[in-house]
Amino acid sequence: MSNEILTPHEMAEADRLAIAAGPFSGIQLMCNAGAAVAAEVLRRWPAAIRAHVLCGPGNNGGDGYVVARLLADVGVRVTVWAEGRPKAGSDAAQAAAECPIEAQPISGFHPEGGDIVVDALYGAGLSKPLSPSAVAAIVKCRKAKIPVVAVDLPSGISGETGHPVGDEAFRAALTVTFVRKKPGHLLLPGREACGEILVADIGIGAEIIAAVGPKCFENGPVLWQSRYPMPAADTHKYRRGHVGVFSGGPSSTGAARLAAFAAARAGVGAVTVLSPGNTLATNAAHLTSIMLRRVDDIDAARAFISDRKPSALVLGPGFGVGEPLRELALVVLETAGAEVSLVLDADGITSFHDAPASLFIAAGAKGAAGLVLTPHEGEFGRLFPDIARDAALSKLEKARKAAARSHGVVIYKGPDTVIASPDGRAAINANGTPLLATAGSGDVLSGIVAALLAQGMPAFEAACAAVWMHAEAARRFGPGLIAEDLPLALCPVLRELLG
Numbered sequence: 001m002s003n004e005i006l007t008p009h010e011m012a013e014a015d016r017l018a019i020a021a022g023p024f025s026g027i028q029l030m031c032n033a034g035a036a037v038a039a040e041v042l043r044r045w046p047a048a049i050r051a052h053v054l055c056g057p058g059n060n061g062g063d064g065y066v067v068a069r070l071l072a073d074v075g076v077r078v079t080v081w082a083e084g085r086p087k088a089g090s091d092a093a094q095a096a097a098e099c100p101i102e103a104q105p106i107s108g109f110h111p112e113g114g115d116i117v118v119d120a121l122y123g124a125g126l127s128k129p130l131s132p133s134a135v136a137a138i139v140k141c142r143k144a145k146i147p148v149v150a151v152d153l154p155s156g157i158s159g160e161t162g163h164p165v166g167d168e169a170f171r172a173a174l175t176v177t178f179v180r181k182k183p184g185h186l187l188l189p190g191r192e193a194c195g196e197i198l199v200a201d202i203g204i205g206a207e208i209i210a211a212v213g214p215k216c217f218e219n220g221p222v223l224w225q226s227r228y229p230m231p232a233a234d235t236h237k238y239r240r241g242h243v244g245v246f247s248g249g250p251s252s253t254g255a256a257r258l259a260a261f262a263a264a265r266a267g268v269g270a271v272t273v274l275s276p277g278n279t280l281a282t283n284a285a286h287l288t289s290i291m292l293r294r295v296d297d298i299d300a301a302r303a304f305i306s307d308r309k310p311s312a313l314v315l316g317p318g319f320g321v322g323e324p325l326r327e328l329a330l331v332v333l334e335t336a337g338a339e340v341s342l343v344l345d346a347d348g349i350t351s352f353h354d355a356p357a358s359l360f361i362a363a364g365a366k367g368a369a370g371l372v373l374t375p376h377e378g379e380f381g382r383l384f385p386d387i388a389r390d391a392a393l394s395k396l397e398k399a400r401k402a403a404a405r406s407h408g409v410v411i412y413k414g415p416d417t418v419i420a421s422p423d424g425r426a427a428i429n430a431n432g433t434p435l436l437a438t439a440g441s442g443d444v445l446s447g448i449v450a451a452l453l454a455q456g457m458p459a460f461e462a463a464c465a466a467v468w469m470h471a472e473a474a475r476r477f478g479p480g481l482i483a484e485d486l487p488l489a490l491c492p493v494l495r496e497l498l499g
């Protein structure tokens with residue numbers, strides 16, 4: 001399965017390279033695209049009474065004229081409604097000329113129950129908010145409650161950001177896109193506007209995509225399974241890594257234990273909860289296989305790192321915001337060394353609200369511990385306020401900029417979690433579930449990330465794998481899920497991954 005995601009700009013580049021390399025010309029690619037859409041319409045709605053094809057002035061509209069011709073060829077009653085006309089000499093103009101159905105102005109479009117609509121108004125070239133006539137067409141589809149099949153993208157949605165360019169966008173039952181998905185198919189709200197997404201092969205080969213060199217991927221095992229840590233037959237517990245999790249004070253120890261349990265389930269050989277003296281008894285009462293060590297201050301943290309050589313540390317969950325956490329994080333980054341990783345979550349992120357540069361400088365220093373940051377939207381805004389405010393950037397670009405600035409892998413959490421690496425690679429997660437919107441679920445994610453890091457998985461792949469496994473465990477567990485369930489719910493997911 002191809003998991004690359006192409007930005008609209010990269011898609012246009014792939015298109016250019018493919019046409020230059022042959023064998024397909026631009027109009028042939030357009031015919032292949034239109035044929036893929038028409039075939040899907042016929043397969044899914046063989047009993048549709050009438051098809052309305054909405055055609056815009058660009059190549060998206062060109063695809064629409066091909067769909068209209070092919071549907072009419074097999075006897076479907078087709079009406080074409082046009083907004084603007086293709087430029088003379090363009091591929092779209094040729095497709096329109098070859099379409100036997102005379103286009104009518106879109107203002108006359110009136111669908112009825114039993115009809116089907118093919119939205120070929122705008123795709124990759126959407127450059128401004130939809131016109132009042134296009135918005136009226138959306139309202140008519142909504143009122144008639146008829147299925148919309150979007151060609152490439154639901155018109156109105158930006159392929160780059162997944163956001164509507166104006167106030168309105170089509171909502172499709174099915175979106176047929178070409179070659180590879182675009183960020184707007186996976187980022188919200190675009191993902192919801194697309195309905196089911198089908199990627200059609202139109203004759204642009206993998207070698208063309210490789211030449212374009214995309215650095216964004218849909219998250220899933222294909223992306224990271226080859227780097228997943230498989231326990232060797234002759235392993236022992238410390239060869240499977242050691243995770244240390246810093247515990248909070250008396251009223252907030254649960255978050256660290258959630259991270260610790262998750263780390264243990266995710267395959268790390270040993271886990272130690274690092275607890276202040278006043279919470280040792282509470283933590284001890286809830287831990288069995290997980291070790292416990294008293295850590296009251298920076299010196300004790302340093303001593304743990306040098307005596308027990310943890311391979312990853314989790315700092316933040318339930319810890320409390322403030323100077324002690326900042327100091328601890330900087331000490332870990334500066335003294336732990338390159339073979340240790342730090343997962344900074346929750347309070348760990350918020351603590352650097354006023355001094356993010358100190359964190360980024362420490363993370364960027366040669367030989368520093370590797371850093372993974374796991375902000376949700378609010379935390380992201382605290383650490384990267386200017387990036388968060390920039391409305392022109394997609395969530396993907398925001399995560400990428402944050403990773404480059406912080407020198408850390410950033411897991412920008414949400415229903416469409418984006419994982420970005422300082423080297424420019426990024427992944428968009430698509431198996432998220434609202435079941436994960438529950439207290440403590442982020443602590444579990446931090447524990448899984450740390451466990452994979454501790455077992456030697458590279459940071460970007462570890463972050464991607466953890467995000468996917470976390471969501472997969474939640475989906476398979478189903479309703480009623482609370483964070484305590486997640487570590488155990490990882491087992492069936494692990495059985496498949498490691499099986």
Ligand SMILES: NC(=O)C1=CN([C@@H]2O[C@H](COP(=O)(O)OP(=O)(O)OC[C@H]3O[C@@H](n4cnc5c(N)ncnc54)[C@H](OP(=O)(O)O)[C@@H]3O)[C@@H](O)[C@H]2O)[C@@H](O)CC1
Pocket residue numbers: 011012014015029030033056057058059060061062063121122123124125126127128129130131151152153178179202
């Ligand atoms: N890449 C490939 O491999 C293949 C791509 N294919 C297809 O090509 C599509 C991309 O085509 P495209 O670049 O011509 O862009 P498209 O979306 O048709 O719009 C551009 C036109 O619309 C206009 N316009 C924009 N927004 C507007 C608005 N709100 N209201 C009014 N006008 C608006 C815009 O005007 P301008 O911005 O120039 O003023 C321009 O005239 C892609 O989505 C896929 O379906 C396939 O054929 C197979 C091969």
Ligand SMILES: [K+]
Pocket residue numbers: 060119120121122123150151152153154155
């Ligand atoms: K469209």
